[in-house]
Amino acid sequence: MNKTLGSTLITSGTMIGAGMLAMPLTSAGMGLTFTIILLGILWVLLTYSALLFVEVYQTAEYDAGIGTLASQYFGKLGRIVATSVLMIFLYALLSAYVTGGGAILSSTLPDFATPNLKMKASILLFTIFFGVFIIIGTQIVDILNRILFVFMLLALLIVLGLMIPEIKLDNLMAMPIDSTLLISASPVFFTAFGFHGSIPCLNKYLEGDVRALRISIIFGSAITLIGYILWQCSTHGVLSQTKFLEILHQDPTLNGLIEAVRIITGSSIIAGIVKIFSVLALITSFLGVALGLLECIEDLLKRACNISTNRLYLGFLTFLPPLLFAFFYPEGFILALGYAGQMFAFYAVVLPAALVWKARKLHPNLPYRVIGGKGILIIISILGMIIVNIPFLIKLGFLPKVVG
Template identity: 60%
Template structure:
């Protein structure tokens, strides 16, 4: 008999570990390893807490397979459903835009013979080739994802095996080059712990068992935390901070991360492994989010009695992120920042609001997340701060994470 709790924890971990971790070294280059660790632990606690708030609220629903938009409608009416759905759709469009720009930059790095046309051709090729699998069927995506995920794990282990022995203590002791970078980087890091969209599926899979759901969330988020710590140790510990920042500022894309690896290590094998892992992490994340957005748009159109074919749905899914990437080919970090902004509402502000309403209406729930209403208030304030980080950066109140 298979262990559903363990399987659910792996599902949480698999959904969490994706392309968001690739942006971590880019956005934390000027921040230093110590502050990066502080931000990782803070967001891990914060997002595990918000996920457990969803668990608390799920005690009040009659259908264990109810989606998060249904929870929002139950407690805040149609306005809640619309806001939950909009924030999810915008989040998925924003993160797809990041994946397309990141994938395009990595592909362009191995197609230098295309000259100035390398970037647009790579962006279009990345989107169209992978988009074909989405349009064909979910089965085609499943088969490709299984294969690539296994190769990705091997590539990640290979990268760590080669880079961790090169770590230097003095590099890990580097301090922030600018004040408040830990706040500026928070939206991008926030997306790296984003698994909340699958909580309804796991709740249904575990038959609404609160104890098993809690264990799956805590265990499933601990695995990515360990992976992120090792990844950050490998990059921060190998790259001298000033040199790394200089390279990244010249090329603020994932290709810049690969170039920095080669400049510092002088090894084509190590930089090639980083490129392979980065590409596979992008592709597997891209396929998962694309399929979710594809199905979400299909469901939304059906609600207004519009039947769209798979090709039309594919165009609706991929045209906006493709346009963003073509007009802003270096927008990987910016797109992740705005994705983090939307996900902050969906993954933090919304569950805080739902838990507050549920506690008012159901004061004697068997399970209640530790901390009481004061912790809800603190989480809400942190969520509102993270949501407004891009605006504070644009207004000059916070430093840019790159540049």
């Protein structure tokens, strides 16, 4: 039960992070109604696809990675495709977290160098400090995550308590400036439910306990959805759409969001608590995603390359690429989330549907089976492929750009 609770909080904490913080940035022009509709659709889709992974894991060793699962059903090519997509997805997410965390830390520290150098130093400090916990192991991450999660929920409750009285009905009723923004924002919103990369490490931590993993996924994602809806009601209700978009066009980063809260509410206290919440949300997501990425790299080296290595070396492979991205694209918060959403659509929707399709043929009598037959698997795969292609449609001008 203790591990189930910890896994539930890791699931929720992994989601409540950069994706949640990016929501007001990308949904500013959508309006609250469209935003909640999009959240509901994605929650159902991604919770369902996560449970598909649980079903497939009954046919493999509990410490197997996603690459090993793909190899089991689709051979060497399956491992290459699944591992490549997963690693790009997790690296993109981690890049967003490192960039966002560095930006907030940089705005907090006193001026000790040029803005560019200060930003890079902040990014490095953020990564090294919290990366140490990942290298130590899952148990220490579980303990740290529980502590941070409690403080994050307290910060969120304080933020909501301060912002809800400031809500104006006219802001909540604002119509989208373009209804197709609902589609354009999907890849970024997708990452708000991006805990799937942590499923292998949670399954290993729970030693293959199917019931505990299901509870962790269902309750963890439900907690997150409730938090998202309350967060969106607060930001959309307090922040005037026109003014919010104006500020975000000047600074489409987390600092821009915090500055928008400060200017529109006229309260440095509210802006300060939003900042604290943002930091805690980024850290909990950073921990969950980094843990999943390290486990993915370990699975690749051990099972595909027959290479055994220590966690320090794995940590180096985990954090170096995101650091390089953050150094060269210090304002790439939304950019990284866009790439993450694109990869995530394939990894979290198309891949589990394909694995379950094959697994049900070979193992028709598994103890746990997710409701729905082949028709549902086909529908969610099509939805996943549509989301994968949304960034290309935006670049071609068929869909509007989101802020950032």
